[in-house]
Amino acid sequence: MLFELAGLTYRYEGVTAIDGLSLAIPEGSRIALLGANGSGKSTLLRLLDGLIFGQSGTITFCGDEISEEHLLDDAFALAFRRSVGMVFQNPDVQLFNPTVFDEVAFGPLQLRWRKTDIRDRVDDILDRLRIGHLRNRVPQRLSGGEKKRVALASVLVLDPAVLLLDEPTAALDPLSQSEMIDLMVEWGGGSKSVITATHELGDLESIADQCFVLDGGKLVAEGRPEAILADTELLRRTNLIHKHRHGHRGSLHSHSHFHGISAR
Amino acid sequence: MSDFHPNARGGFLENTLEGLHSAMERALYAESAAQRDGVLQRLDARVKVAGALSMLVAVALSMKLWVIGAIFALAIALAVTSLITIGALAGRAWLGALIFSGVIAIPAVFLTPGAPVFGSPMTVQGLRTGSFLIMRAVTASTLIFLLAYSTPWSHILKALRIFRVPVVFVVILGMTTRYILLLLETAHDMFLSRKSRRVNRLTPAETRRLAISSSGVLLHKTLHLSGEVYQAMQSRGFRGEVYLLDDFRMRSRDWFATGAFATLAAAFIFLGR
Amino acid sequence: MHIPDGYLSPATCAVAYAAAIPFWRVALGRVKRAMNSRQIPLLSLFAALSFVIMMFNLPLPGGTTGHATGIGLATVVIGPWAAMIAVSVALIVQALFFGDGGVLAIGANCFNMAIAGSLVAYGVYRLVAGRSALGSARRVIAAGAAGYAAINVSALLAAIEFGIQPIFYKDASGAPLYCPYPLSVAIPAMMLGHLTIAGLAELAISAGVVAFLQRSDLSLLRSTAGGVRSHDEAGIQPRPLRSLWASLAVLLVLTPLGILTAGTAWGEWMASDFADPAARREIAAVSFRHAVPAHVPEGLQRLSTVWTAPFARYAPPYIRGALFGYLLSAMFGAGLIVMIFLLLGSFTRSAARLGSDAA
Numbered sequence: 001m002l003f004e005l006a007g008l009t010y011r012y013e014g015v016t017a018i019d020g021l022s023l024a025i026p027e028g029s030r031i032a033l034l035g036a037n038g039s040g041k042s043t044l045l046r047l048l049d050g051l052i053f054g055q056s057g058t059i060t061f062c063g064d065e066i067s068e069e070h071l072l073d074d075a076f077a078l079a080f081r082r083s084v085g086m087v088f089q090n091p092d093v094q095l096f097n098p099t100v101f102d103e104v105a106f107g108p109l110q111l112r113w114r115k116t117d118i119r120d121r122v123d124d125i126l127d128r129l130r131i132g133h134l135r136n137r138v139p140q141r142l143s144g145g146e147k148k149r150v151a152l153a154s155v156l157v158l159d160p161a162v163l164l165l166d167e168p169t170a171a172l173d174p175l176s177q178s179e180m181i182d183l184m185v186e187w188g189g190g191s192k193s194v195i196t197a198t199h200e201l202g203d204l205e206s207i208a209d210q211c212f213v214l215d216g217g218k219l220v221a222e223g224r225p226e227a228i229l230a231d232t233e234l235l236r237r238t239n240l241i242h243k244h245r246h247g248h249r250g251s252l253h254s255h256s257h258f259h260g261i262s263a264r
Numbered sequence: 265m266s267d268f269h270p271n272a273r274g275g276f277l278e279n280t281l282e283g284l285h286s287a288m289e290r291a292l293y294a295e296s297a298a299q300r301d302g303v304l305q306r307l308d309a310r311v312k313v314a315g316a317l318s319m320l321v322a323v324a325l326s327m328k329l330w331v332i333g334a335i336f337a338l339a340i341a342l343a344v345t346s347l348i349t350i351g352a353l354a355g356r357a358w359l360g361a362l363i364f365s366g367v368i369a370i371p372a373v374f375l376t377p378g379a380p381v382f383g384s385p386m387t388v389q390g391l392r393t394g395s396f397l398i399m400r401a402v403t404a405s406t407l408i409f410l411l412a413y414s415t416p417w418s419h420i421l422k423a424l425r426i427f428r429v430p431v432v433f434v435v436i437l438g439m440t441t442r443y444i445l446l447l448l449e450t451a452h453d454m455f456l457s458r459k460s461r462r463v464n465r466l467t468p469a470e471t472r473r474l475a476i477s478s479s480g481v482l483l484h485k486t487l488h489l490s491g492e493v494y495q496a497m498q499s500r501g502f503r504g505e506v507y508l509l510d511d512f513r514m515r516s517r518d519w520f521a522t523g524a525f526a527t528l529a530a531a532f533i534f535l536g537r
Numbered sequence: 538m539h540i541p542d543g544y545l546s547p548a549t550c551a552v553a554y555a556a557a558i559p560f561w562r563v564a565l566g567r568v569k570r571a572m573n574s575r576q577i578p579l580l581s582l583f584a585a586l587s588f589v590i591m592m593f594n595l596p597l598p599g600g601t602t603g604h605a606t607g608i609g610l611a612t613v614v615i616g617p618w619a620a621m622i623a624v625s626v627a628l629i630v631q632a633l634f635f636g637d638g639g640v641l642a643i644g645a646n647c648f649n650m651a652i653a654g655s656l657v658a659y660g661v662y663r664l665v666a667g668r669s670a671l672g673s674a675r676r677v678i679a680a681g682a683a684g685y686a687a688i689n690v691s692a693l694l695a696a697i698e699f700g701i702q703p704i705f706y707k708d709a710s711g712a713p714l715y716c717p718y719p720l721s722v723a724i725p726a727m728m729l730g731h732l733t734i735a736g737l738a739e740l741a742i743s744a745g746v747v748a749f750l751q752r753s754d755l756s757l758l759r760s761t762a763g764g765v766r767s768h769d770e771a772g773i774q775p776r777p778l779r780s781l782w783a784s785l786a787v788l789l790v791l792t793p794l795g796i797l798t799a800g801t802a803w804g805e806w807m808a809s810d811f812a813d814p815a816a817r818r819e820i821a822a823v824s825f826r827h828a829v830p831a832h833v834p835e836g837l838q839r840l841s842t843v844w845t846a847p848f849a850r851y852a853p854p855y856i857r858g859a860l861f862g863y864l865l866s867a868m869f870g871a872g873l874i875v876m877i878f879l880l881l882g883s884f885t886r887s888a889a890r891l892g893s894d895a896a
Contacts (some may be wrong), residue, residue, distance in 0.1 A: 025502075046495065049499055051495040052495075053312055077501075077503060078501070081498075081500065082501070083497070085499070085500070086496075088492070088495075088496055088499075090492065092446055092489070093489065093492040093495075093496050094496045096439050096442060096443075096578070096581075097418075097438065097439075097443075097494050097495070098335035098418035098421070098438045098441065098442055099415075099416070099418050100437075102418060102509070105502035105509050106497075106500055106502075109507045109508075109509055110500060110502050110503070110507060111501045111505075113283070115509060118509060119509075136299075137295075138291075138295060138415065138442070138445075139442065140442065140445040140446060141292075141295075142315040154500065155500070158500070158501075186299055186357045201319075205502060221435060222335055229317075234343065272542055272730070278596050279594040279602070280592060280593055282592065283592045287592065287635060290634075290635060290636075291566075291634075294634070298643045298836050317640075317746045319638060320641055321547060321641070323542075323543075324542065324543070324547040324550070324641055325545070325547050327709075328588075329716060329731060334640075354891065356636065357636065360636065360637075361541065361601070364541060365541070365543070368544075368686075371829035372713075372717040372718070375717070375718075375722075376712065376717050377711075377712065378710070378711055379714065384840065388710065388711035388712070389710060389711050389713075390712070390717075392708065392712035393712045393713045393714075393717040394711060396543070396713075396714055396715070397543055397544070397715075397717075399543075400542060400543030400880065401541055401542065402804060404541070404542035404543055404639060405541075405636060408632075408633070408636055408640055409636060412634060414631065417634060420633065429681070430565070432565065432577065433561075433565070433626075434570075434717065435577060436577055436580050436581050436622075436626055437626060437630065439578065439581035439582075439586050440579065440580075440581040440582075440584040440588070440626050440630055441585075441630055441634060442586040443581060443582050443585040444584075444588050444589065444630065444673075446585070447585050447588075447589045448589060451589055452604070468597075469597050470593075472596060472741060472745070473745075474747075475595055475742070476741065476746055476749060477742075477746030477749060478593075478748045479586075479593070479610070479742060479745075479749075480592075480746045480749035480750060480753065481609075482586055482589060482746075482753065483586060483610075483614070483653060483746060483750070483757075484753065486582040486583060486585070486586045486731075487579075487757070488584075489578075489582055490575075490578040490579040490581075490582040490583075491578075493578040493582070494575050494577075494578045494579075497574075497577070497578065502574065503574065504574040506575065506577065512778075513852075519804075
């Protein structure tokens with residue numbers, strides 16, 4: 001079992017962001033964490049990545065507990081940080097080095113890889129994501145799609161077993177969005193796992209085999225994408241779809257729908 | 265950067281937007297100039313940093329005007345061969361230095377005690393002092409400009425290690441520049457949106473309030489971002505110690521340049537004493 | 538006041554660097570201990586914030602505009618040591634990357650604005666704020682005063698650095714090589730502009746943003762609040778170090794009072810006093826009319842030439858104005874002592890740590 005959560009609760013500044021959450025994620029999964037903004041899915045990702053720690057309950061990764069004390073242990077920390085990688089929603093948070101090359105090299109450097117290995121590996125991953133030409137550029141000047149790819153490269157360079165993605169298609173233009181989806185589809189499967197936090201329902205079926213729906217920090221539903229998408233009552237309750245007047249081929253009406261790439 | 269500005273036709277927003285724009289533009293120009301194929305661009309960053317510093321010291325130590333002039337001529341020659349235009353130099357490096365030094369130096373021409381020049385209120389000593397001030401300011405400014413615009417910023421920072429600057433300091437410097445650009449853009453957007461919502465010019469009091477609230481908002485953003493960046497760093501294995509990767513390799517031309525800079529600096533220091 | 542290159546002699550710049558470096562090291566160590574590794578993004582981002590604040594052209598009463606550095610604000614929010622580094626980094630980036638301010642003068646600029654500025658700001662803030670509530674108006678006033686004091690002390694230091702240049706550094710013809718204005722010109726010129734314009738800008742930013750924070754997020758002011766008065770505080774409160782700093786500052790300013798005391802303290806006569814009739818009369822008068830030796834005692838004569846103090850008699854001849862010589866001496870003396878103790882403190886701490894690591 002990859003991740004196991006039992007009664008995990010996380011409170012911050014008086015708000016209970018995660019409330020007694022229990023779930024299990026097997027290896028080789030492609031998971032989608034669904035929920036509207038504020039449902040707790042970003043918080044859950046950070047708990048999974050050992051960046052924040054709950055006040056009660058437990059969370060384990062491959063049987064090892066993810067806790068502040070445990071991460072003080074060099075061996076565990078090095079192994080964990082390499083195995084689990086996270087791409088943040090806001091690229092400005094993730095791109096803090098002076099150049100793209102430095103950014104991608106940051107992870108391997110902190111994990112004490114050999115310098116010659118690092119250079120080769122960085123060049124390799126930059127080519128694979130087709131951003132080799134951005135090697136010496138300053139992250140600030142890149143477009144949204146390029147920034148996302150650099151962020152992805154900076155994580156994939158470590159070849160993690162688990163990829164955590166926080167709203168990966170947010171603020172991207174349609175072309176970049178579809179490229180992102182392609183990358184995610186390519187990556188998952190086999191021994192690698194992808195856990196995506198999103199409120200975009202458009203490409204759910206391509207990126208996930210299993211969905212967990214969060215609302216108010218609690219798990220309110222889980223199941224295959226088709227089942228979740230069919231449950232319109234659930235989707236409306238959790239604010240994942242909405243109803244407002246819009247146009248269809250010249251006439252105005254309203255019905256439940258969501259906005260996404262593959263609009264239905 | 266002078267602290268004294270007469271409140272000319274531009275109000276706060278205009279002046280600040282202009283300041284922000286020129287700062288961002290400078291950053292942009294720095295990136296492109298560093299990628300041209302000139303003499304300086306081909307040298308190792310460490311050589312350039314050490315060279316610039318030794319020349320700066322020579323300029324500062326010199327007690328003879330002509331030595332400073334010689335260093336200035338050398339700097340111009342390096343600029344030209346590094347495909348940095350005189351126009352860029354004039355606009356970016358010299359203008360500020362001349363204005364600021366001019367303000368300080370011109371009164372000195374009259375106020376410095378000494379032998380009068382042709383019976384005018386100017387003194388010989390005053391003229392010499394004024395010349396020293398202006399020439400030193402302009403030459404120093406040119407040298408720094410040459411360094412900054414022929415070398416990618418990240419390389420300059422990593423080269424500071426030759427002066428035993430701690431790694432953590434170098435990392436902080438690098439991260440700061442990267443986030444200055446972000447905060448400049450955020451501030452720029454805040455002011456632009458404020459400007460577009462207003463028909464009349466803001467009163468001084470309103471402008472002050474805008475500056476203060478913008479600073480407050482930026483401060484919040486700063487603190488929020490720093491927490492997030494810390495998490496992003498941790499996520500990729502950062503645990504307290506930072507490590508740098510540099511691509512520095514001394515080639516024969518770098519050794520030659522080192523020798524040349526060292527000899528020239530020593531000569532200038534000797535001649536200028 | 539960002540000092541450019543060419544105004545300070547290399548020797549002055551070197552001394553300034555030598556003064557700044559120990560403070561930077563102590564500050565980095567303290568911040569690291571307080572925040573662990575969190576300090577890297579925090580310092581970087583605060584440095585970026587300071588840089589951006591430095592770009593704001595603030596309109597002030599009277600029709601002028603001025604720039605603030607944000608040192609007062611930074612000190613109140615993240616503490617003096619972190620503020621010291623953040624503003625230093627902003628100044629360094631300004632000089633190297635944007636060409637504002639000299640490179641050789643970085644040591645002096647950082648010492649004046651970031652180091653002295655943050656310490657002064659902190660002392661004044663704690664002194665004026667006392668133990669008032671975090672959201673009180675007194676805190677806003679304290680922050681404003683802190684910023685104002687900090688920038689003016691910075692300006693004074695810069696003015697002193699400028700003003701001593703023509704004393705020491707002239708070429709063969711007598712033309713000053715660097716800043717040509719003596720203290721009598723530099724100090725009024727700098728202080729006028731800062732007491733009125735730059736000081737007000739700093740005051741506005743410090744006070745204004747602290748007031749803003751009181752409404753938006755009070756907890757941000759907690760780290761430098763010291764002991765906020767509360768009901769259930771039992772036990773002995775260790776005397777805050779900061780009030781000692783403040784007292785030192787007050788004492789420094791009062792040192793010229795020493796000039797008022799006439800004559801030389803008992804036993805502090807120079808070898809030459811024994812030859813001077815007027816001094817001899819004075820020595821006899823304070824020594825219960827004991828006979829004064831006709832010649833200089835041999836031991837005194839021998840030892841008096843061993844060491845010539847750089848600041849002889851607290852007022853070297855080249856500093857006009859005894860009052861000012863006194864004040865300068867007091868500041869340098871106190872500063873030297875403080876630095877020595879800080880250095881000793883940092884060494885003993887690292888020694889203690891080494892000792893505990895080895896144990």
